[in-house]
Amino acid sequence: xxxxxxxxxxxxxxxxxxxxxxxxxxxxxxxxxxxxxxxxxxxxxxxxxxxxxxxxxxxxxxxxxxxxxxxxxxxxxxxxxxxxxxxxxxxxxxxxxxxxxxxxxxxxxxxxxxxxxx
Amino acid sequence: xxxxxxxxxxxxxxxxxxxxxxxxxxxxxxxxxxxxxxxxxxxxxxxxxxxxxxxxxxxxxxxxxxxxxxxxxxxxxxxxxxxxxxxxxxxxxxxxxxxxxxxxxxxxxxxxxxxxxxxxxxxxxxxxxxxxxxxxxxxxxxxxxxxxxxxxxxxxxxxxxxxxxxxxxxxxxxxxxxxxxxx
Numbered sequence: 001x002x003x004x005x006x007x008x009x010x011x012x013x014x015x016x017x018x019x020x021x022x023x024x025x026x027x028x029x030x031x032x033x034x035x036x037x038x039x040x041x042x043x044x045x046x047x048x049x050x051x052x053x054x055x056x057x058x059x060x061x062x063x064x065x066x067x068x069x070x071x072x073x074x075x076x077x078x079x080x081x082x083x084x085x086x087x088x089x090x091x092x093x094x095x096x097x098x099x100x101x102x103x104x105x106x107x108x109x110x111x112x113x114x115x116x117x118x
Numbered sequence: 119x120x121x122x123x124x125x126x127x128x129x130x131x132x133x134x135x136x137x138x139x140x141x142x143x144x145x146x147x148x149x150x151x152x153x154x155x156x157x158x159x160x161x162x163x164x165x166x167x168x169x170x171x172x173x174x175x176x177x178x179x180x181x182x183x184x185x186x187x188x189x190x191x192x193x194x195x196x197x198x199x200x201x202x203x204x205x206x207x208x209x210x211x212x213x214x215x216x217x218x219x220x221x222x223x224x225x226x227x228x229x230x231x232x233x234x235x236x237x238x239x240x241x242x243x244x245x246x247x248x249x250x251x252x253x254x255x256x257x258x259x260x261x262x263x264x265x266x267x268x269x270x271x272x273x274x275x276x277x278x279x280x281x282x283x284x285x286x287x288x289x290x291x292x293x294x295x296x297x298x299x300x301x
Binding site: 006009011012013015017018019020021023024026027031034035 | 139143144155172173176286293
């Protein structure tokens with residue numbers, strides 16, 4: 001059998017079995033649903049992160065205030081327990097700053113700084 | 119749809135204009151559906167897999183870098199879906215050449231009349247193993263190049279060439295063995 005004829009027969013077979021469909025409406029509905037869910041999750045996540053960031057900022061400010069207020073007193077006492085408290089307070093402050101910076105980068109990467117109106 | 123236009127469309131979809139994905143679906147739905155149908159051989163499953171493929175493509179459109187054409191990327195997702203479906207349902211087609219040759223030896227195809235060569239072709243192609251049928255479909259119907267088929271099926275280009283050649287050879291052999299319908 002000639003190669004061309006065989007190719008033609010194979011093509012004809014596939015063309016004959018080809019079916020036309022229309023699934024665009026169903027898919028677009030699914031995509032709309034998916035987008036809505038995504039937005040909902042994004043907004044919830046944004047709210048939680050903002051809430052915790054603000055809470056962390058306020059608490060670190062309060063702790064810094066306390067630290068400065070009692071700093072000299074702590075140094076004069078040379079009490080080991082107080083020094084530990086002081087170190088942990090400073091550590092908390094550093095952690096808060098680091099977490100805020102990390103979250104800010106995460107925000108930027110997720111595109112959460114972009115305001116969405118839908 | 120031109121490639122440049124398609125790229126602009128994809129950029130806009132990536133930017134958040136998800137309504138435009140409708141154009142993509144309308145453009146590829148028939149081709150993708152028939153491609154999947156050729157692998158799974160079940161209309162309902164093919165429809166589900168086709169929808170799943172489009173949704174997967176939409177969800178991961180940000181990962182499309184434009185190295186390959188969009189259709190190749192989409193067909194690759196479809197192919198993976200179909201293969202996973204097979205693995206899940208443990209219905210991998212075991213129709214190998216030997217099996218096909220056995221059918222041929224049993225003169226199963228000889229029952230068909232001389233003027234029904236198309237019917238014989240249909241039967242042979244349907245019985246052909248997926249690894250031969252898929253590249254043949256992509257090559258003849260979707261007009262994909264060897265390189266594109268290799269990307270879709272994730273196999274070397276030489277394997278694509280040899281699979282198409284072998285697939286055609288099987289069809290040829292079966293036709294030739296059937297004396298009644300040899301042209």
